[in-house]
Amino acid sequence: MLLKCYRQLAASGVMGMNRRNLSYIGRYNPRSLFPLVDDKLKTKRLAVEHGVTVPTLIGVIEHQHSVRHISKIIDGHRAFCIKPAKGSGGKGILVISKVDDGVFYRTNGQAVCSSEVQRHVSNILAGLFSLGGAPDVAMIEDCIEIESGLATFSHEGVPDIRVIVFHGIPVMAMMRLSCSDSHGKANLHQGAIGVGLCLATGRAVNAVKDDVEILLHPDTGQNLRELALPKWRKLLELACACSDMTGLGYLGVDLVIDKNLGPMLLELNARPGLSIQMANNAGLLPRLRKIESISHPERWGAEQRLEFAQTHFAAIAAA
Amino acid sequence: MNNVRQPFYVAIFLLFSVGISLSYYRHSTFDVPWLPGEKQHIWSIEAKIQFDGQNEPVKVSLAVPDTQQSFTKVAEHTASAGYGLSYLEDDAGRRVQWTIRDAQGPQILYYRVDMLVDPDQDQVGTFTLPIKRRVNLGAGPYETSARGLLEQAISRSADPYSLTAELIREFSTQSQSAEFLSQKRPRIEWLVLLLQYANVPARKILGLHLEDGRRRQKLLNYLQVFDGQHYKIFDTETGKQIRPKSFLLWEYNSLPLIDLMGGANTTVNFSMIKQEVPLGESRKTSIERDSSLLNFSIHSLPLEELSLFKGILLIPVGVLVVVFLRIFIGLRTSGTFMPVLIAMSFIQTSLITGVVGFILIVGTGLIIRSYLSKLNLLLVARIAAVIIFVIILIACFSVVAYQMGLSEGLKITFFPMVILSWTIERMSILWEEEGPQEVVVQAGGSLIVALVTYMLLTNDVVRHLTFNFLGLQLVLMAVVLMLGSYTGYRLLEFRRFRPFCKD
Numbered sequence: 001m002l003l004k005c006y007r008q009l010a011a012s013g014v015m016g017m018n019r020r021n022l023s024y025i026g027r028y029n030p031r032s033l034f035p036l037v038d039d040k041l042k043t044k045r046l047a048v049e050h051g052v053t054v055p056t057l058i059g060v061i062e063h064q065h066s067v068r069h070i071s072k073i074i075d076g077h078r079a080f081c082i083k084p085a086k087g088s089g090g091k092g093i094l095v096i097s098k099v100d101d102g103v104f105y106r107t108n109g110q111a112v113c114s115s116e117v118q119r120h121v122s123n124i125l126a127g128l129f130s131l132g133g134a135p136d137v138a139m140i141e142d143c144i145e146i147e148s149g150l151a152t153f154s155h156e157g158v159p160d161i162r163v164i165v166f167h168g169i170p171v172m173a174m175m176r177l178s179c180s181d182s183h184g185k186a187n188l189h190q191g192a193i194g195v196g197l198c199l200a201t202g203r204a205v206n207a208v209k210d211d212v213e214i215l216l217h218p219d220t221g222q223n224l225r226e227l228a229l230p231k232w233r234k235l236l237e238l239a240c241a242c243s244d245m246t247g248l249g250y251l252g253v254d255l256v257i258d259k260n261l262g263p264m265l266l267e268l269n270a271r272p273g274l275s276i277q278m279a280n281n282a283g284l285l286p287r288l289r290k291i292e293s294i295s296h297p298e299r300w301g302a303e304q305r306l307e308f309a310q311t312h313f314a315a316i317a318a319a
Numbered sequence: 320m321n322n323v324r325q326p327f328y329v330a331i332f333l334l335f336s337v338g339i340s341l342s343y344y345r346h347s348t349f350d351v352p353w354l355p356g357e358k359q360h361i362w363s364i365e366a367k368i369q370f371d372g373q374n375e376p377v378k379v380s381l382a383v384p385d386t387q388q389s390f391t392k393v394a395e396h397t398a399s400a401g402y403g404l405s406y407l408e409d410d411a412g413r414r415v416q417w418t419i420r421d422a423q424g425p426q427i428l429y430y431r432v433d434m435l436v437d438p439d440q441d442q443v444g445t446f447t448l449p450i451k452r453r454v455n456l457g458a459g460p461y462e463t464s465a466r467g468l469l470e471q472a473i474s475r476s477a478d479p480y481s482l483t484a485e486l487i488r489e490f491s492t493q494s495q496s497a498e499f500l501s502q503k504r505p506r507i508e509w510l511v512l513l514l515q516y517a518n519v520p521a522r523k524i525l526g527l528h529l530e531d532g533r534r535r536q537k538l539l540n541y542l543q544v545f546d547g548q549h550y551k552i553f554d555t556e557t558g559k560q561i562r563p564k565s566f567l568l569w570e571y572n573s574l575p576l577i578d579l580m581g582g583a584n585t586t587v588n589f590s591m592i593k594q595e596v597p598l599g600e601s602r603k604t605s606i607e608r609d610s611s612l613l614n615f616s617i618h619s620l621p622l623e624e625l626s627l628f629k630g631i632l633l634i635p636v637g638v639l640v641v642v643f644l645r646i647f648i649g650l651r652t653s654g655t656f657m658p659v660l661i662a663m664s665f666i667q668t669s670l671i672t673g674v675v676g677f678i679l680i681v682g683t684g685l686i687i688r689s690y691l692s693k694l695n696l697l698l699v700a701r702i703a704a705v706i707i708f709v710i711i712l713i714a715c716f717s718v719v720a721y722q723m724g725l726s727e728g729l730k731i732t733f734f735p736m737v738i739l740s741w742t743i744e745r746m747s748i749l750w751e752e753e754g755p756q757e758v759v760v761q762a763g764g765s766l767i768v769a770l771v772t773y774m775l776l777t778n779d780v781v782r783h784l785t786f787n788f789l790g791l792q793l794v795l796m797a798v799v800l801m802l803g804s805y806t807g808y809r810l811l812e813f814r815r816f817r818p819f820c821k822d
Binding site: 002005006008009010012014016017018019022023064122123126127128190211212213277278281283 | 646649697698699748753803804805806807808809810812813815816817818819820
């Protein structure tokens with residue numbers, strides 16, 4: 001029974017945790033490059049250097065003593081979010097969607113007073129959300145406004161698009177939608193919905209929540225199969241550009257579409273999760289092996305790589 | 320890619336073969352059995368003498384034990400660079416004597432004796448009676464009071480042993496008299512004096528309770544009472560008889576344990592370890608065998624270090640369990656190797672106490688931590704607060720358990736507190752971030768790993784193999800390296816990816 005299951009998984013080309021760590025992250029992602037993606041502030045600077053669109057940085061708080069001055073930094077901004085620069089898995093992100101008379105309101109309407117915001121920042125600085133508890137800095141950036149066409153797909157929080165890029169070629173993509181179970185977070189293991197996307201068209205292929213296939217969004221009732229992303233080509237170009245600027249061979253790129261500014265880079269991940277396979281109902285391995293068999297994909301231009309991805313990795317109807 | 324990997328496989332192969340052949344060599348040359356079968360036990364007890372030399376000739380003499388009830392002496396060794404050595408054997412007992420012309424600075428001398436556990440060994444011929452002395456108790460206030468106690472005891476006893484037991488009881492119940500008497504001389508000396516006065520041969524001895532892996536032990540005073548052909552040992556505080564099975568008489572000739580001329584600041588510490596030898600091996604061969612065994616690597620270390628290593632050598636097995644459970648099963652634990660440490664402390668605390676203690680401490684810690692999180696503290700201060708709290712908690716549990724008569728509860732102090740505090744901190748963050756379910760998953764995972772590790776570490780075969788065959792450490796290393804290149808699925812991934820399994 002187990003053996004049969006093992007063979008079926010292997011036949012569908014599903015990638016397991018051990019293989020991801022050893023054959024892809026371990027082999028293609030040099031550790032020296034990890035800080036580029038683990039530190040969101042560095043990623044942001046790198047992106048600005050390479051002309052990749054990112055959410056506007058309002059300010060950075062680096063020292064405990066400057067926590068008190070946070071109100072000066074955010075003065076005049078109606079909506080912003082506070083992030084730990086080295087946070088992982090969406091931990092420690094505080095999104096304020098409205099400021100009213102000194103009281104802050106989170107996206108779900110919960111009121112937060114200024115001292116709580118300061119405490120949150122000081123927790124970030126102490127390393128509560130960073131890997132291994134290392135001291136961290138807090139970034140304050142502009143809130144992303146949700147694209148009107150996507151509003152019905154998400155409950156609280158802005159949906160983001162995860163693209164796995166291997167040797168600069170997009171391999172698989174999914175959209176991550178938050179729902180009430182995930183408390184506004186867009187991480188699948190926290191209960192968010194994953195919608196697999198066809199690389200050729202940007203349309204939904206399949207949708208899962210907690211690793212089980214679903215059809216409708218549990219909060220908004222929206223049919224998830226109707227999801228079709230605007231500016232798809234632009235999104236994929238952005239993903240390719242991100243991969244080029246970091247030099248990481250196996251990379252997870254998280255993108256968002258802002259109502260006003262269009263597609264932009266949210267963050268990068270050198271250890272992208274495996275749930276994208278569930279969302280697409282397809283294994284990663286056949287696609288990765290296809291790219292591994294190309295000689296010198298790094299000499300290809302962005303156009304050629306996109307072309308390759310869109311012709312070879314389009315969703316097959318039968319899958 | 321294959322070329323890159325080749326040295327790796329060669330290394331694994333080398334580790335494997337070297338490990339196996341080292342173990343085989345040890346098995347064939349030193350006759351160490353693969354499995355802990357029927358065997359006899361040898362207690363190795365080591366006395367470590369430390370003193371400061373003062374630039375003058377030094378003469379040290381140490382009382383040493385000999386064959387006695389339940390134990391047969393099979394071998395003894397000393398380690399003492401530059402010292403002249405002689406064994407003194409006369410009516411007054413056996414002593415080992417070290418001499419040197421000039422000693423300066425801190426000096427360390429080792430004496431080690433191997434005692435075979437031998438239930439057939441009885442007392443006959445292993446002891447000399449104390450010299451009979453005519454004891455005259457004076458007529459002072461102390462003596463009168465003591466005589467009163469003795470008369471009480473004599474009237475309620477029938478033979479030397481019951482007299483001793485009654486006399487000790489008198490001392491314990493008549494606390495006022497005992498208090499008064501102790502102003503003149505310690506209780507044990509009174510007991511010896513009174514017994515001799517009542518014509519019962521008795522003396523003060525120094526003995527050692529044997530417990531595997533104990534280090535830095537001291538000798539304690541006990542009372543030896545004779546009835547002509549035999550003797551019994553009494554604890555002078557409780558009046559209980561000491562069972563000879565795990566008790567070694569070290570000095571039993573009413574002489575000082577150590578005599579030192581030309582040095583200062585003497586301390587004598589004892590370490591002990593229990594070793595196994597196959598049954599049927601005669602006593603003579605085991606003497607010869609043992610000296611060659613000593614020359615072999617780690618087993619030649621002083622006992623104090625050796626008994627430490629007995630525990631340390633088990634850690635690789637625990638580590639292997641963690642590697643296996645994470646790579647093949649995919650269990651999530653809080654802190655990668657934390658479960659191994661927990662399992663090691665389970666060994667000290669015994670399983671049930673350990674598990675109950677762990678759940679109690681982590682559970683209570685989580686409640687406190689949830690209060691601390693409301694106080695808006697900096698992270699380092701918060702963890703420090705949790706550490707202090709965990710220590711207070713452990714102290715409270717120990718006191719409560721002791722008051723309730725559960726001496727088991729005292730063992731809770733063996734937990735690594737800093738690690739427990741970090742566990743509490745991580746779990747409480749996990750609770751806030753991912754909800755209680757994830758906490759249960761990770762705490763459960765840690766506990767399962769700790770339990771599996773515990774079972775392996777307490778297994779006789781595992782303990783026997785890791786301690787006796789150092790080569791197996793290389794094999795463990797090879798296995799860990801091999802597991803490190805496993806790219807297949809984990810057991811729990813079958814559940815995660817089950818939609819792919821259906822068709």
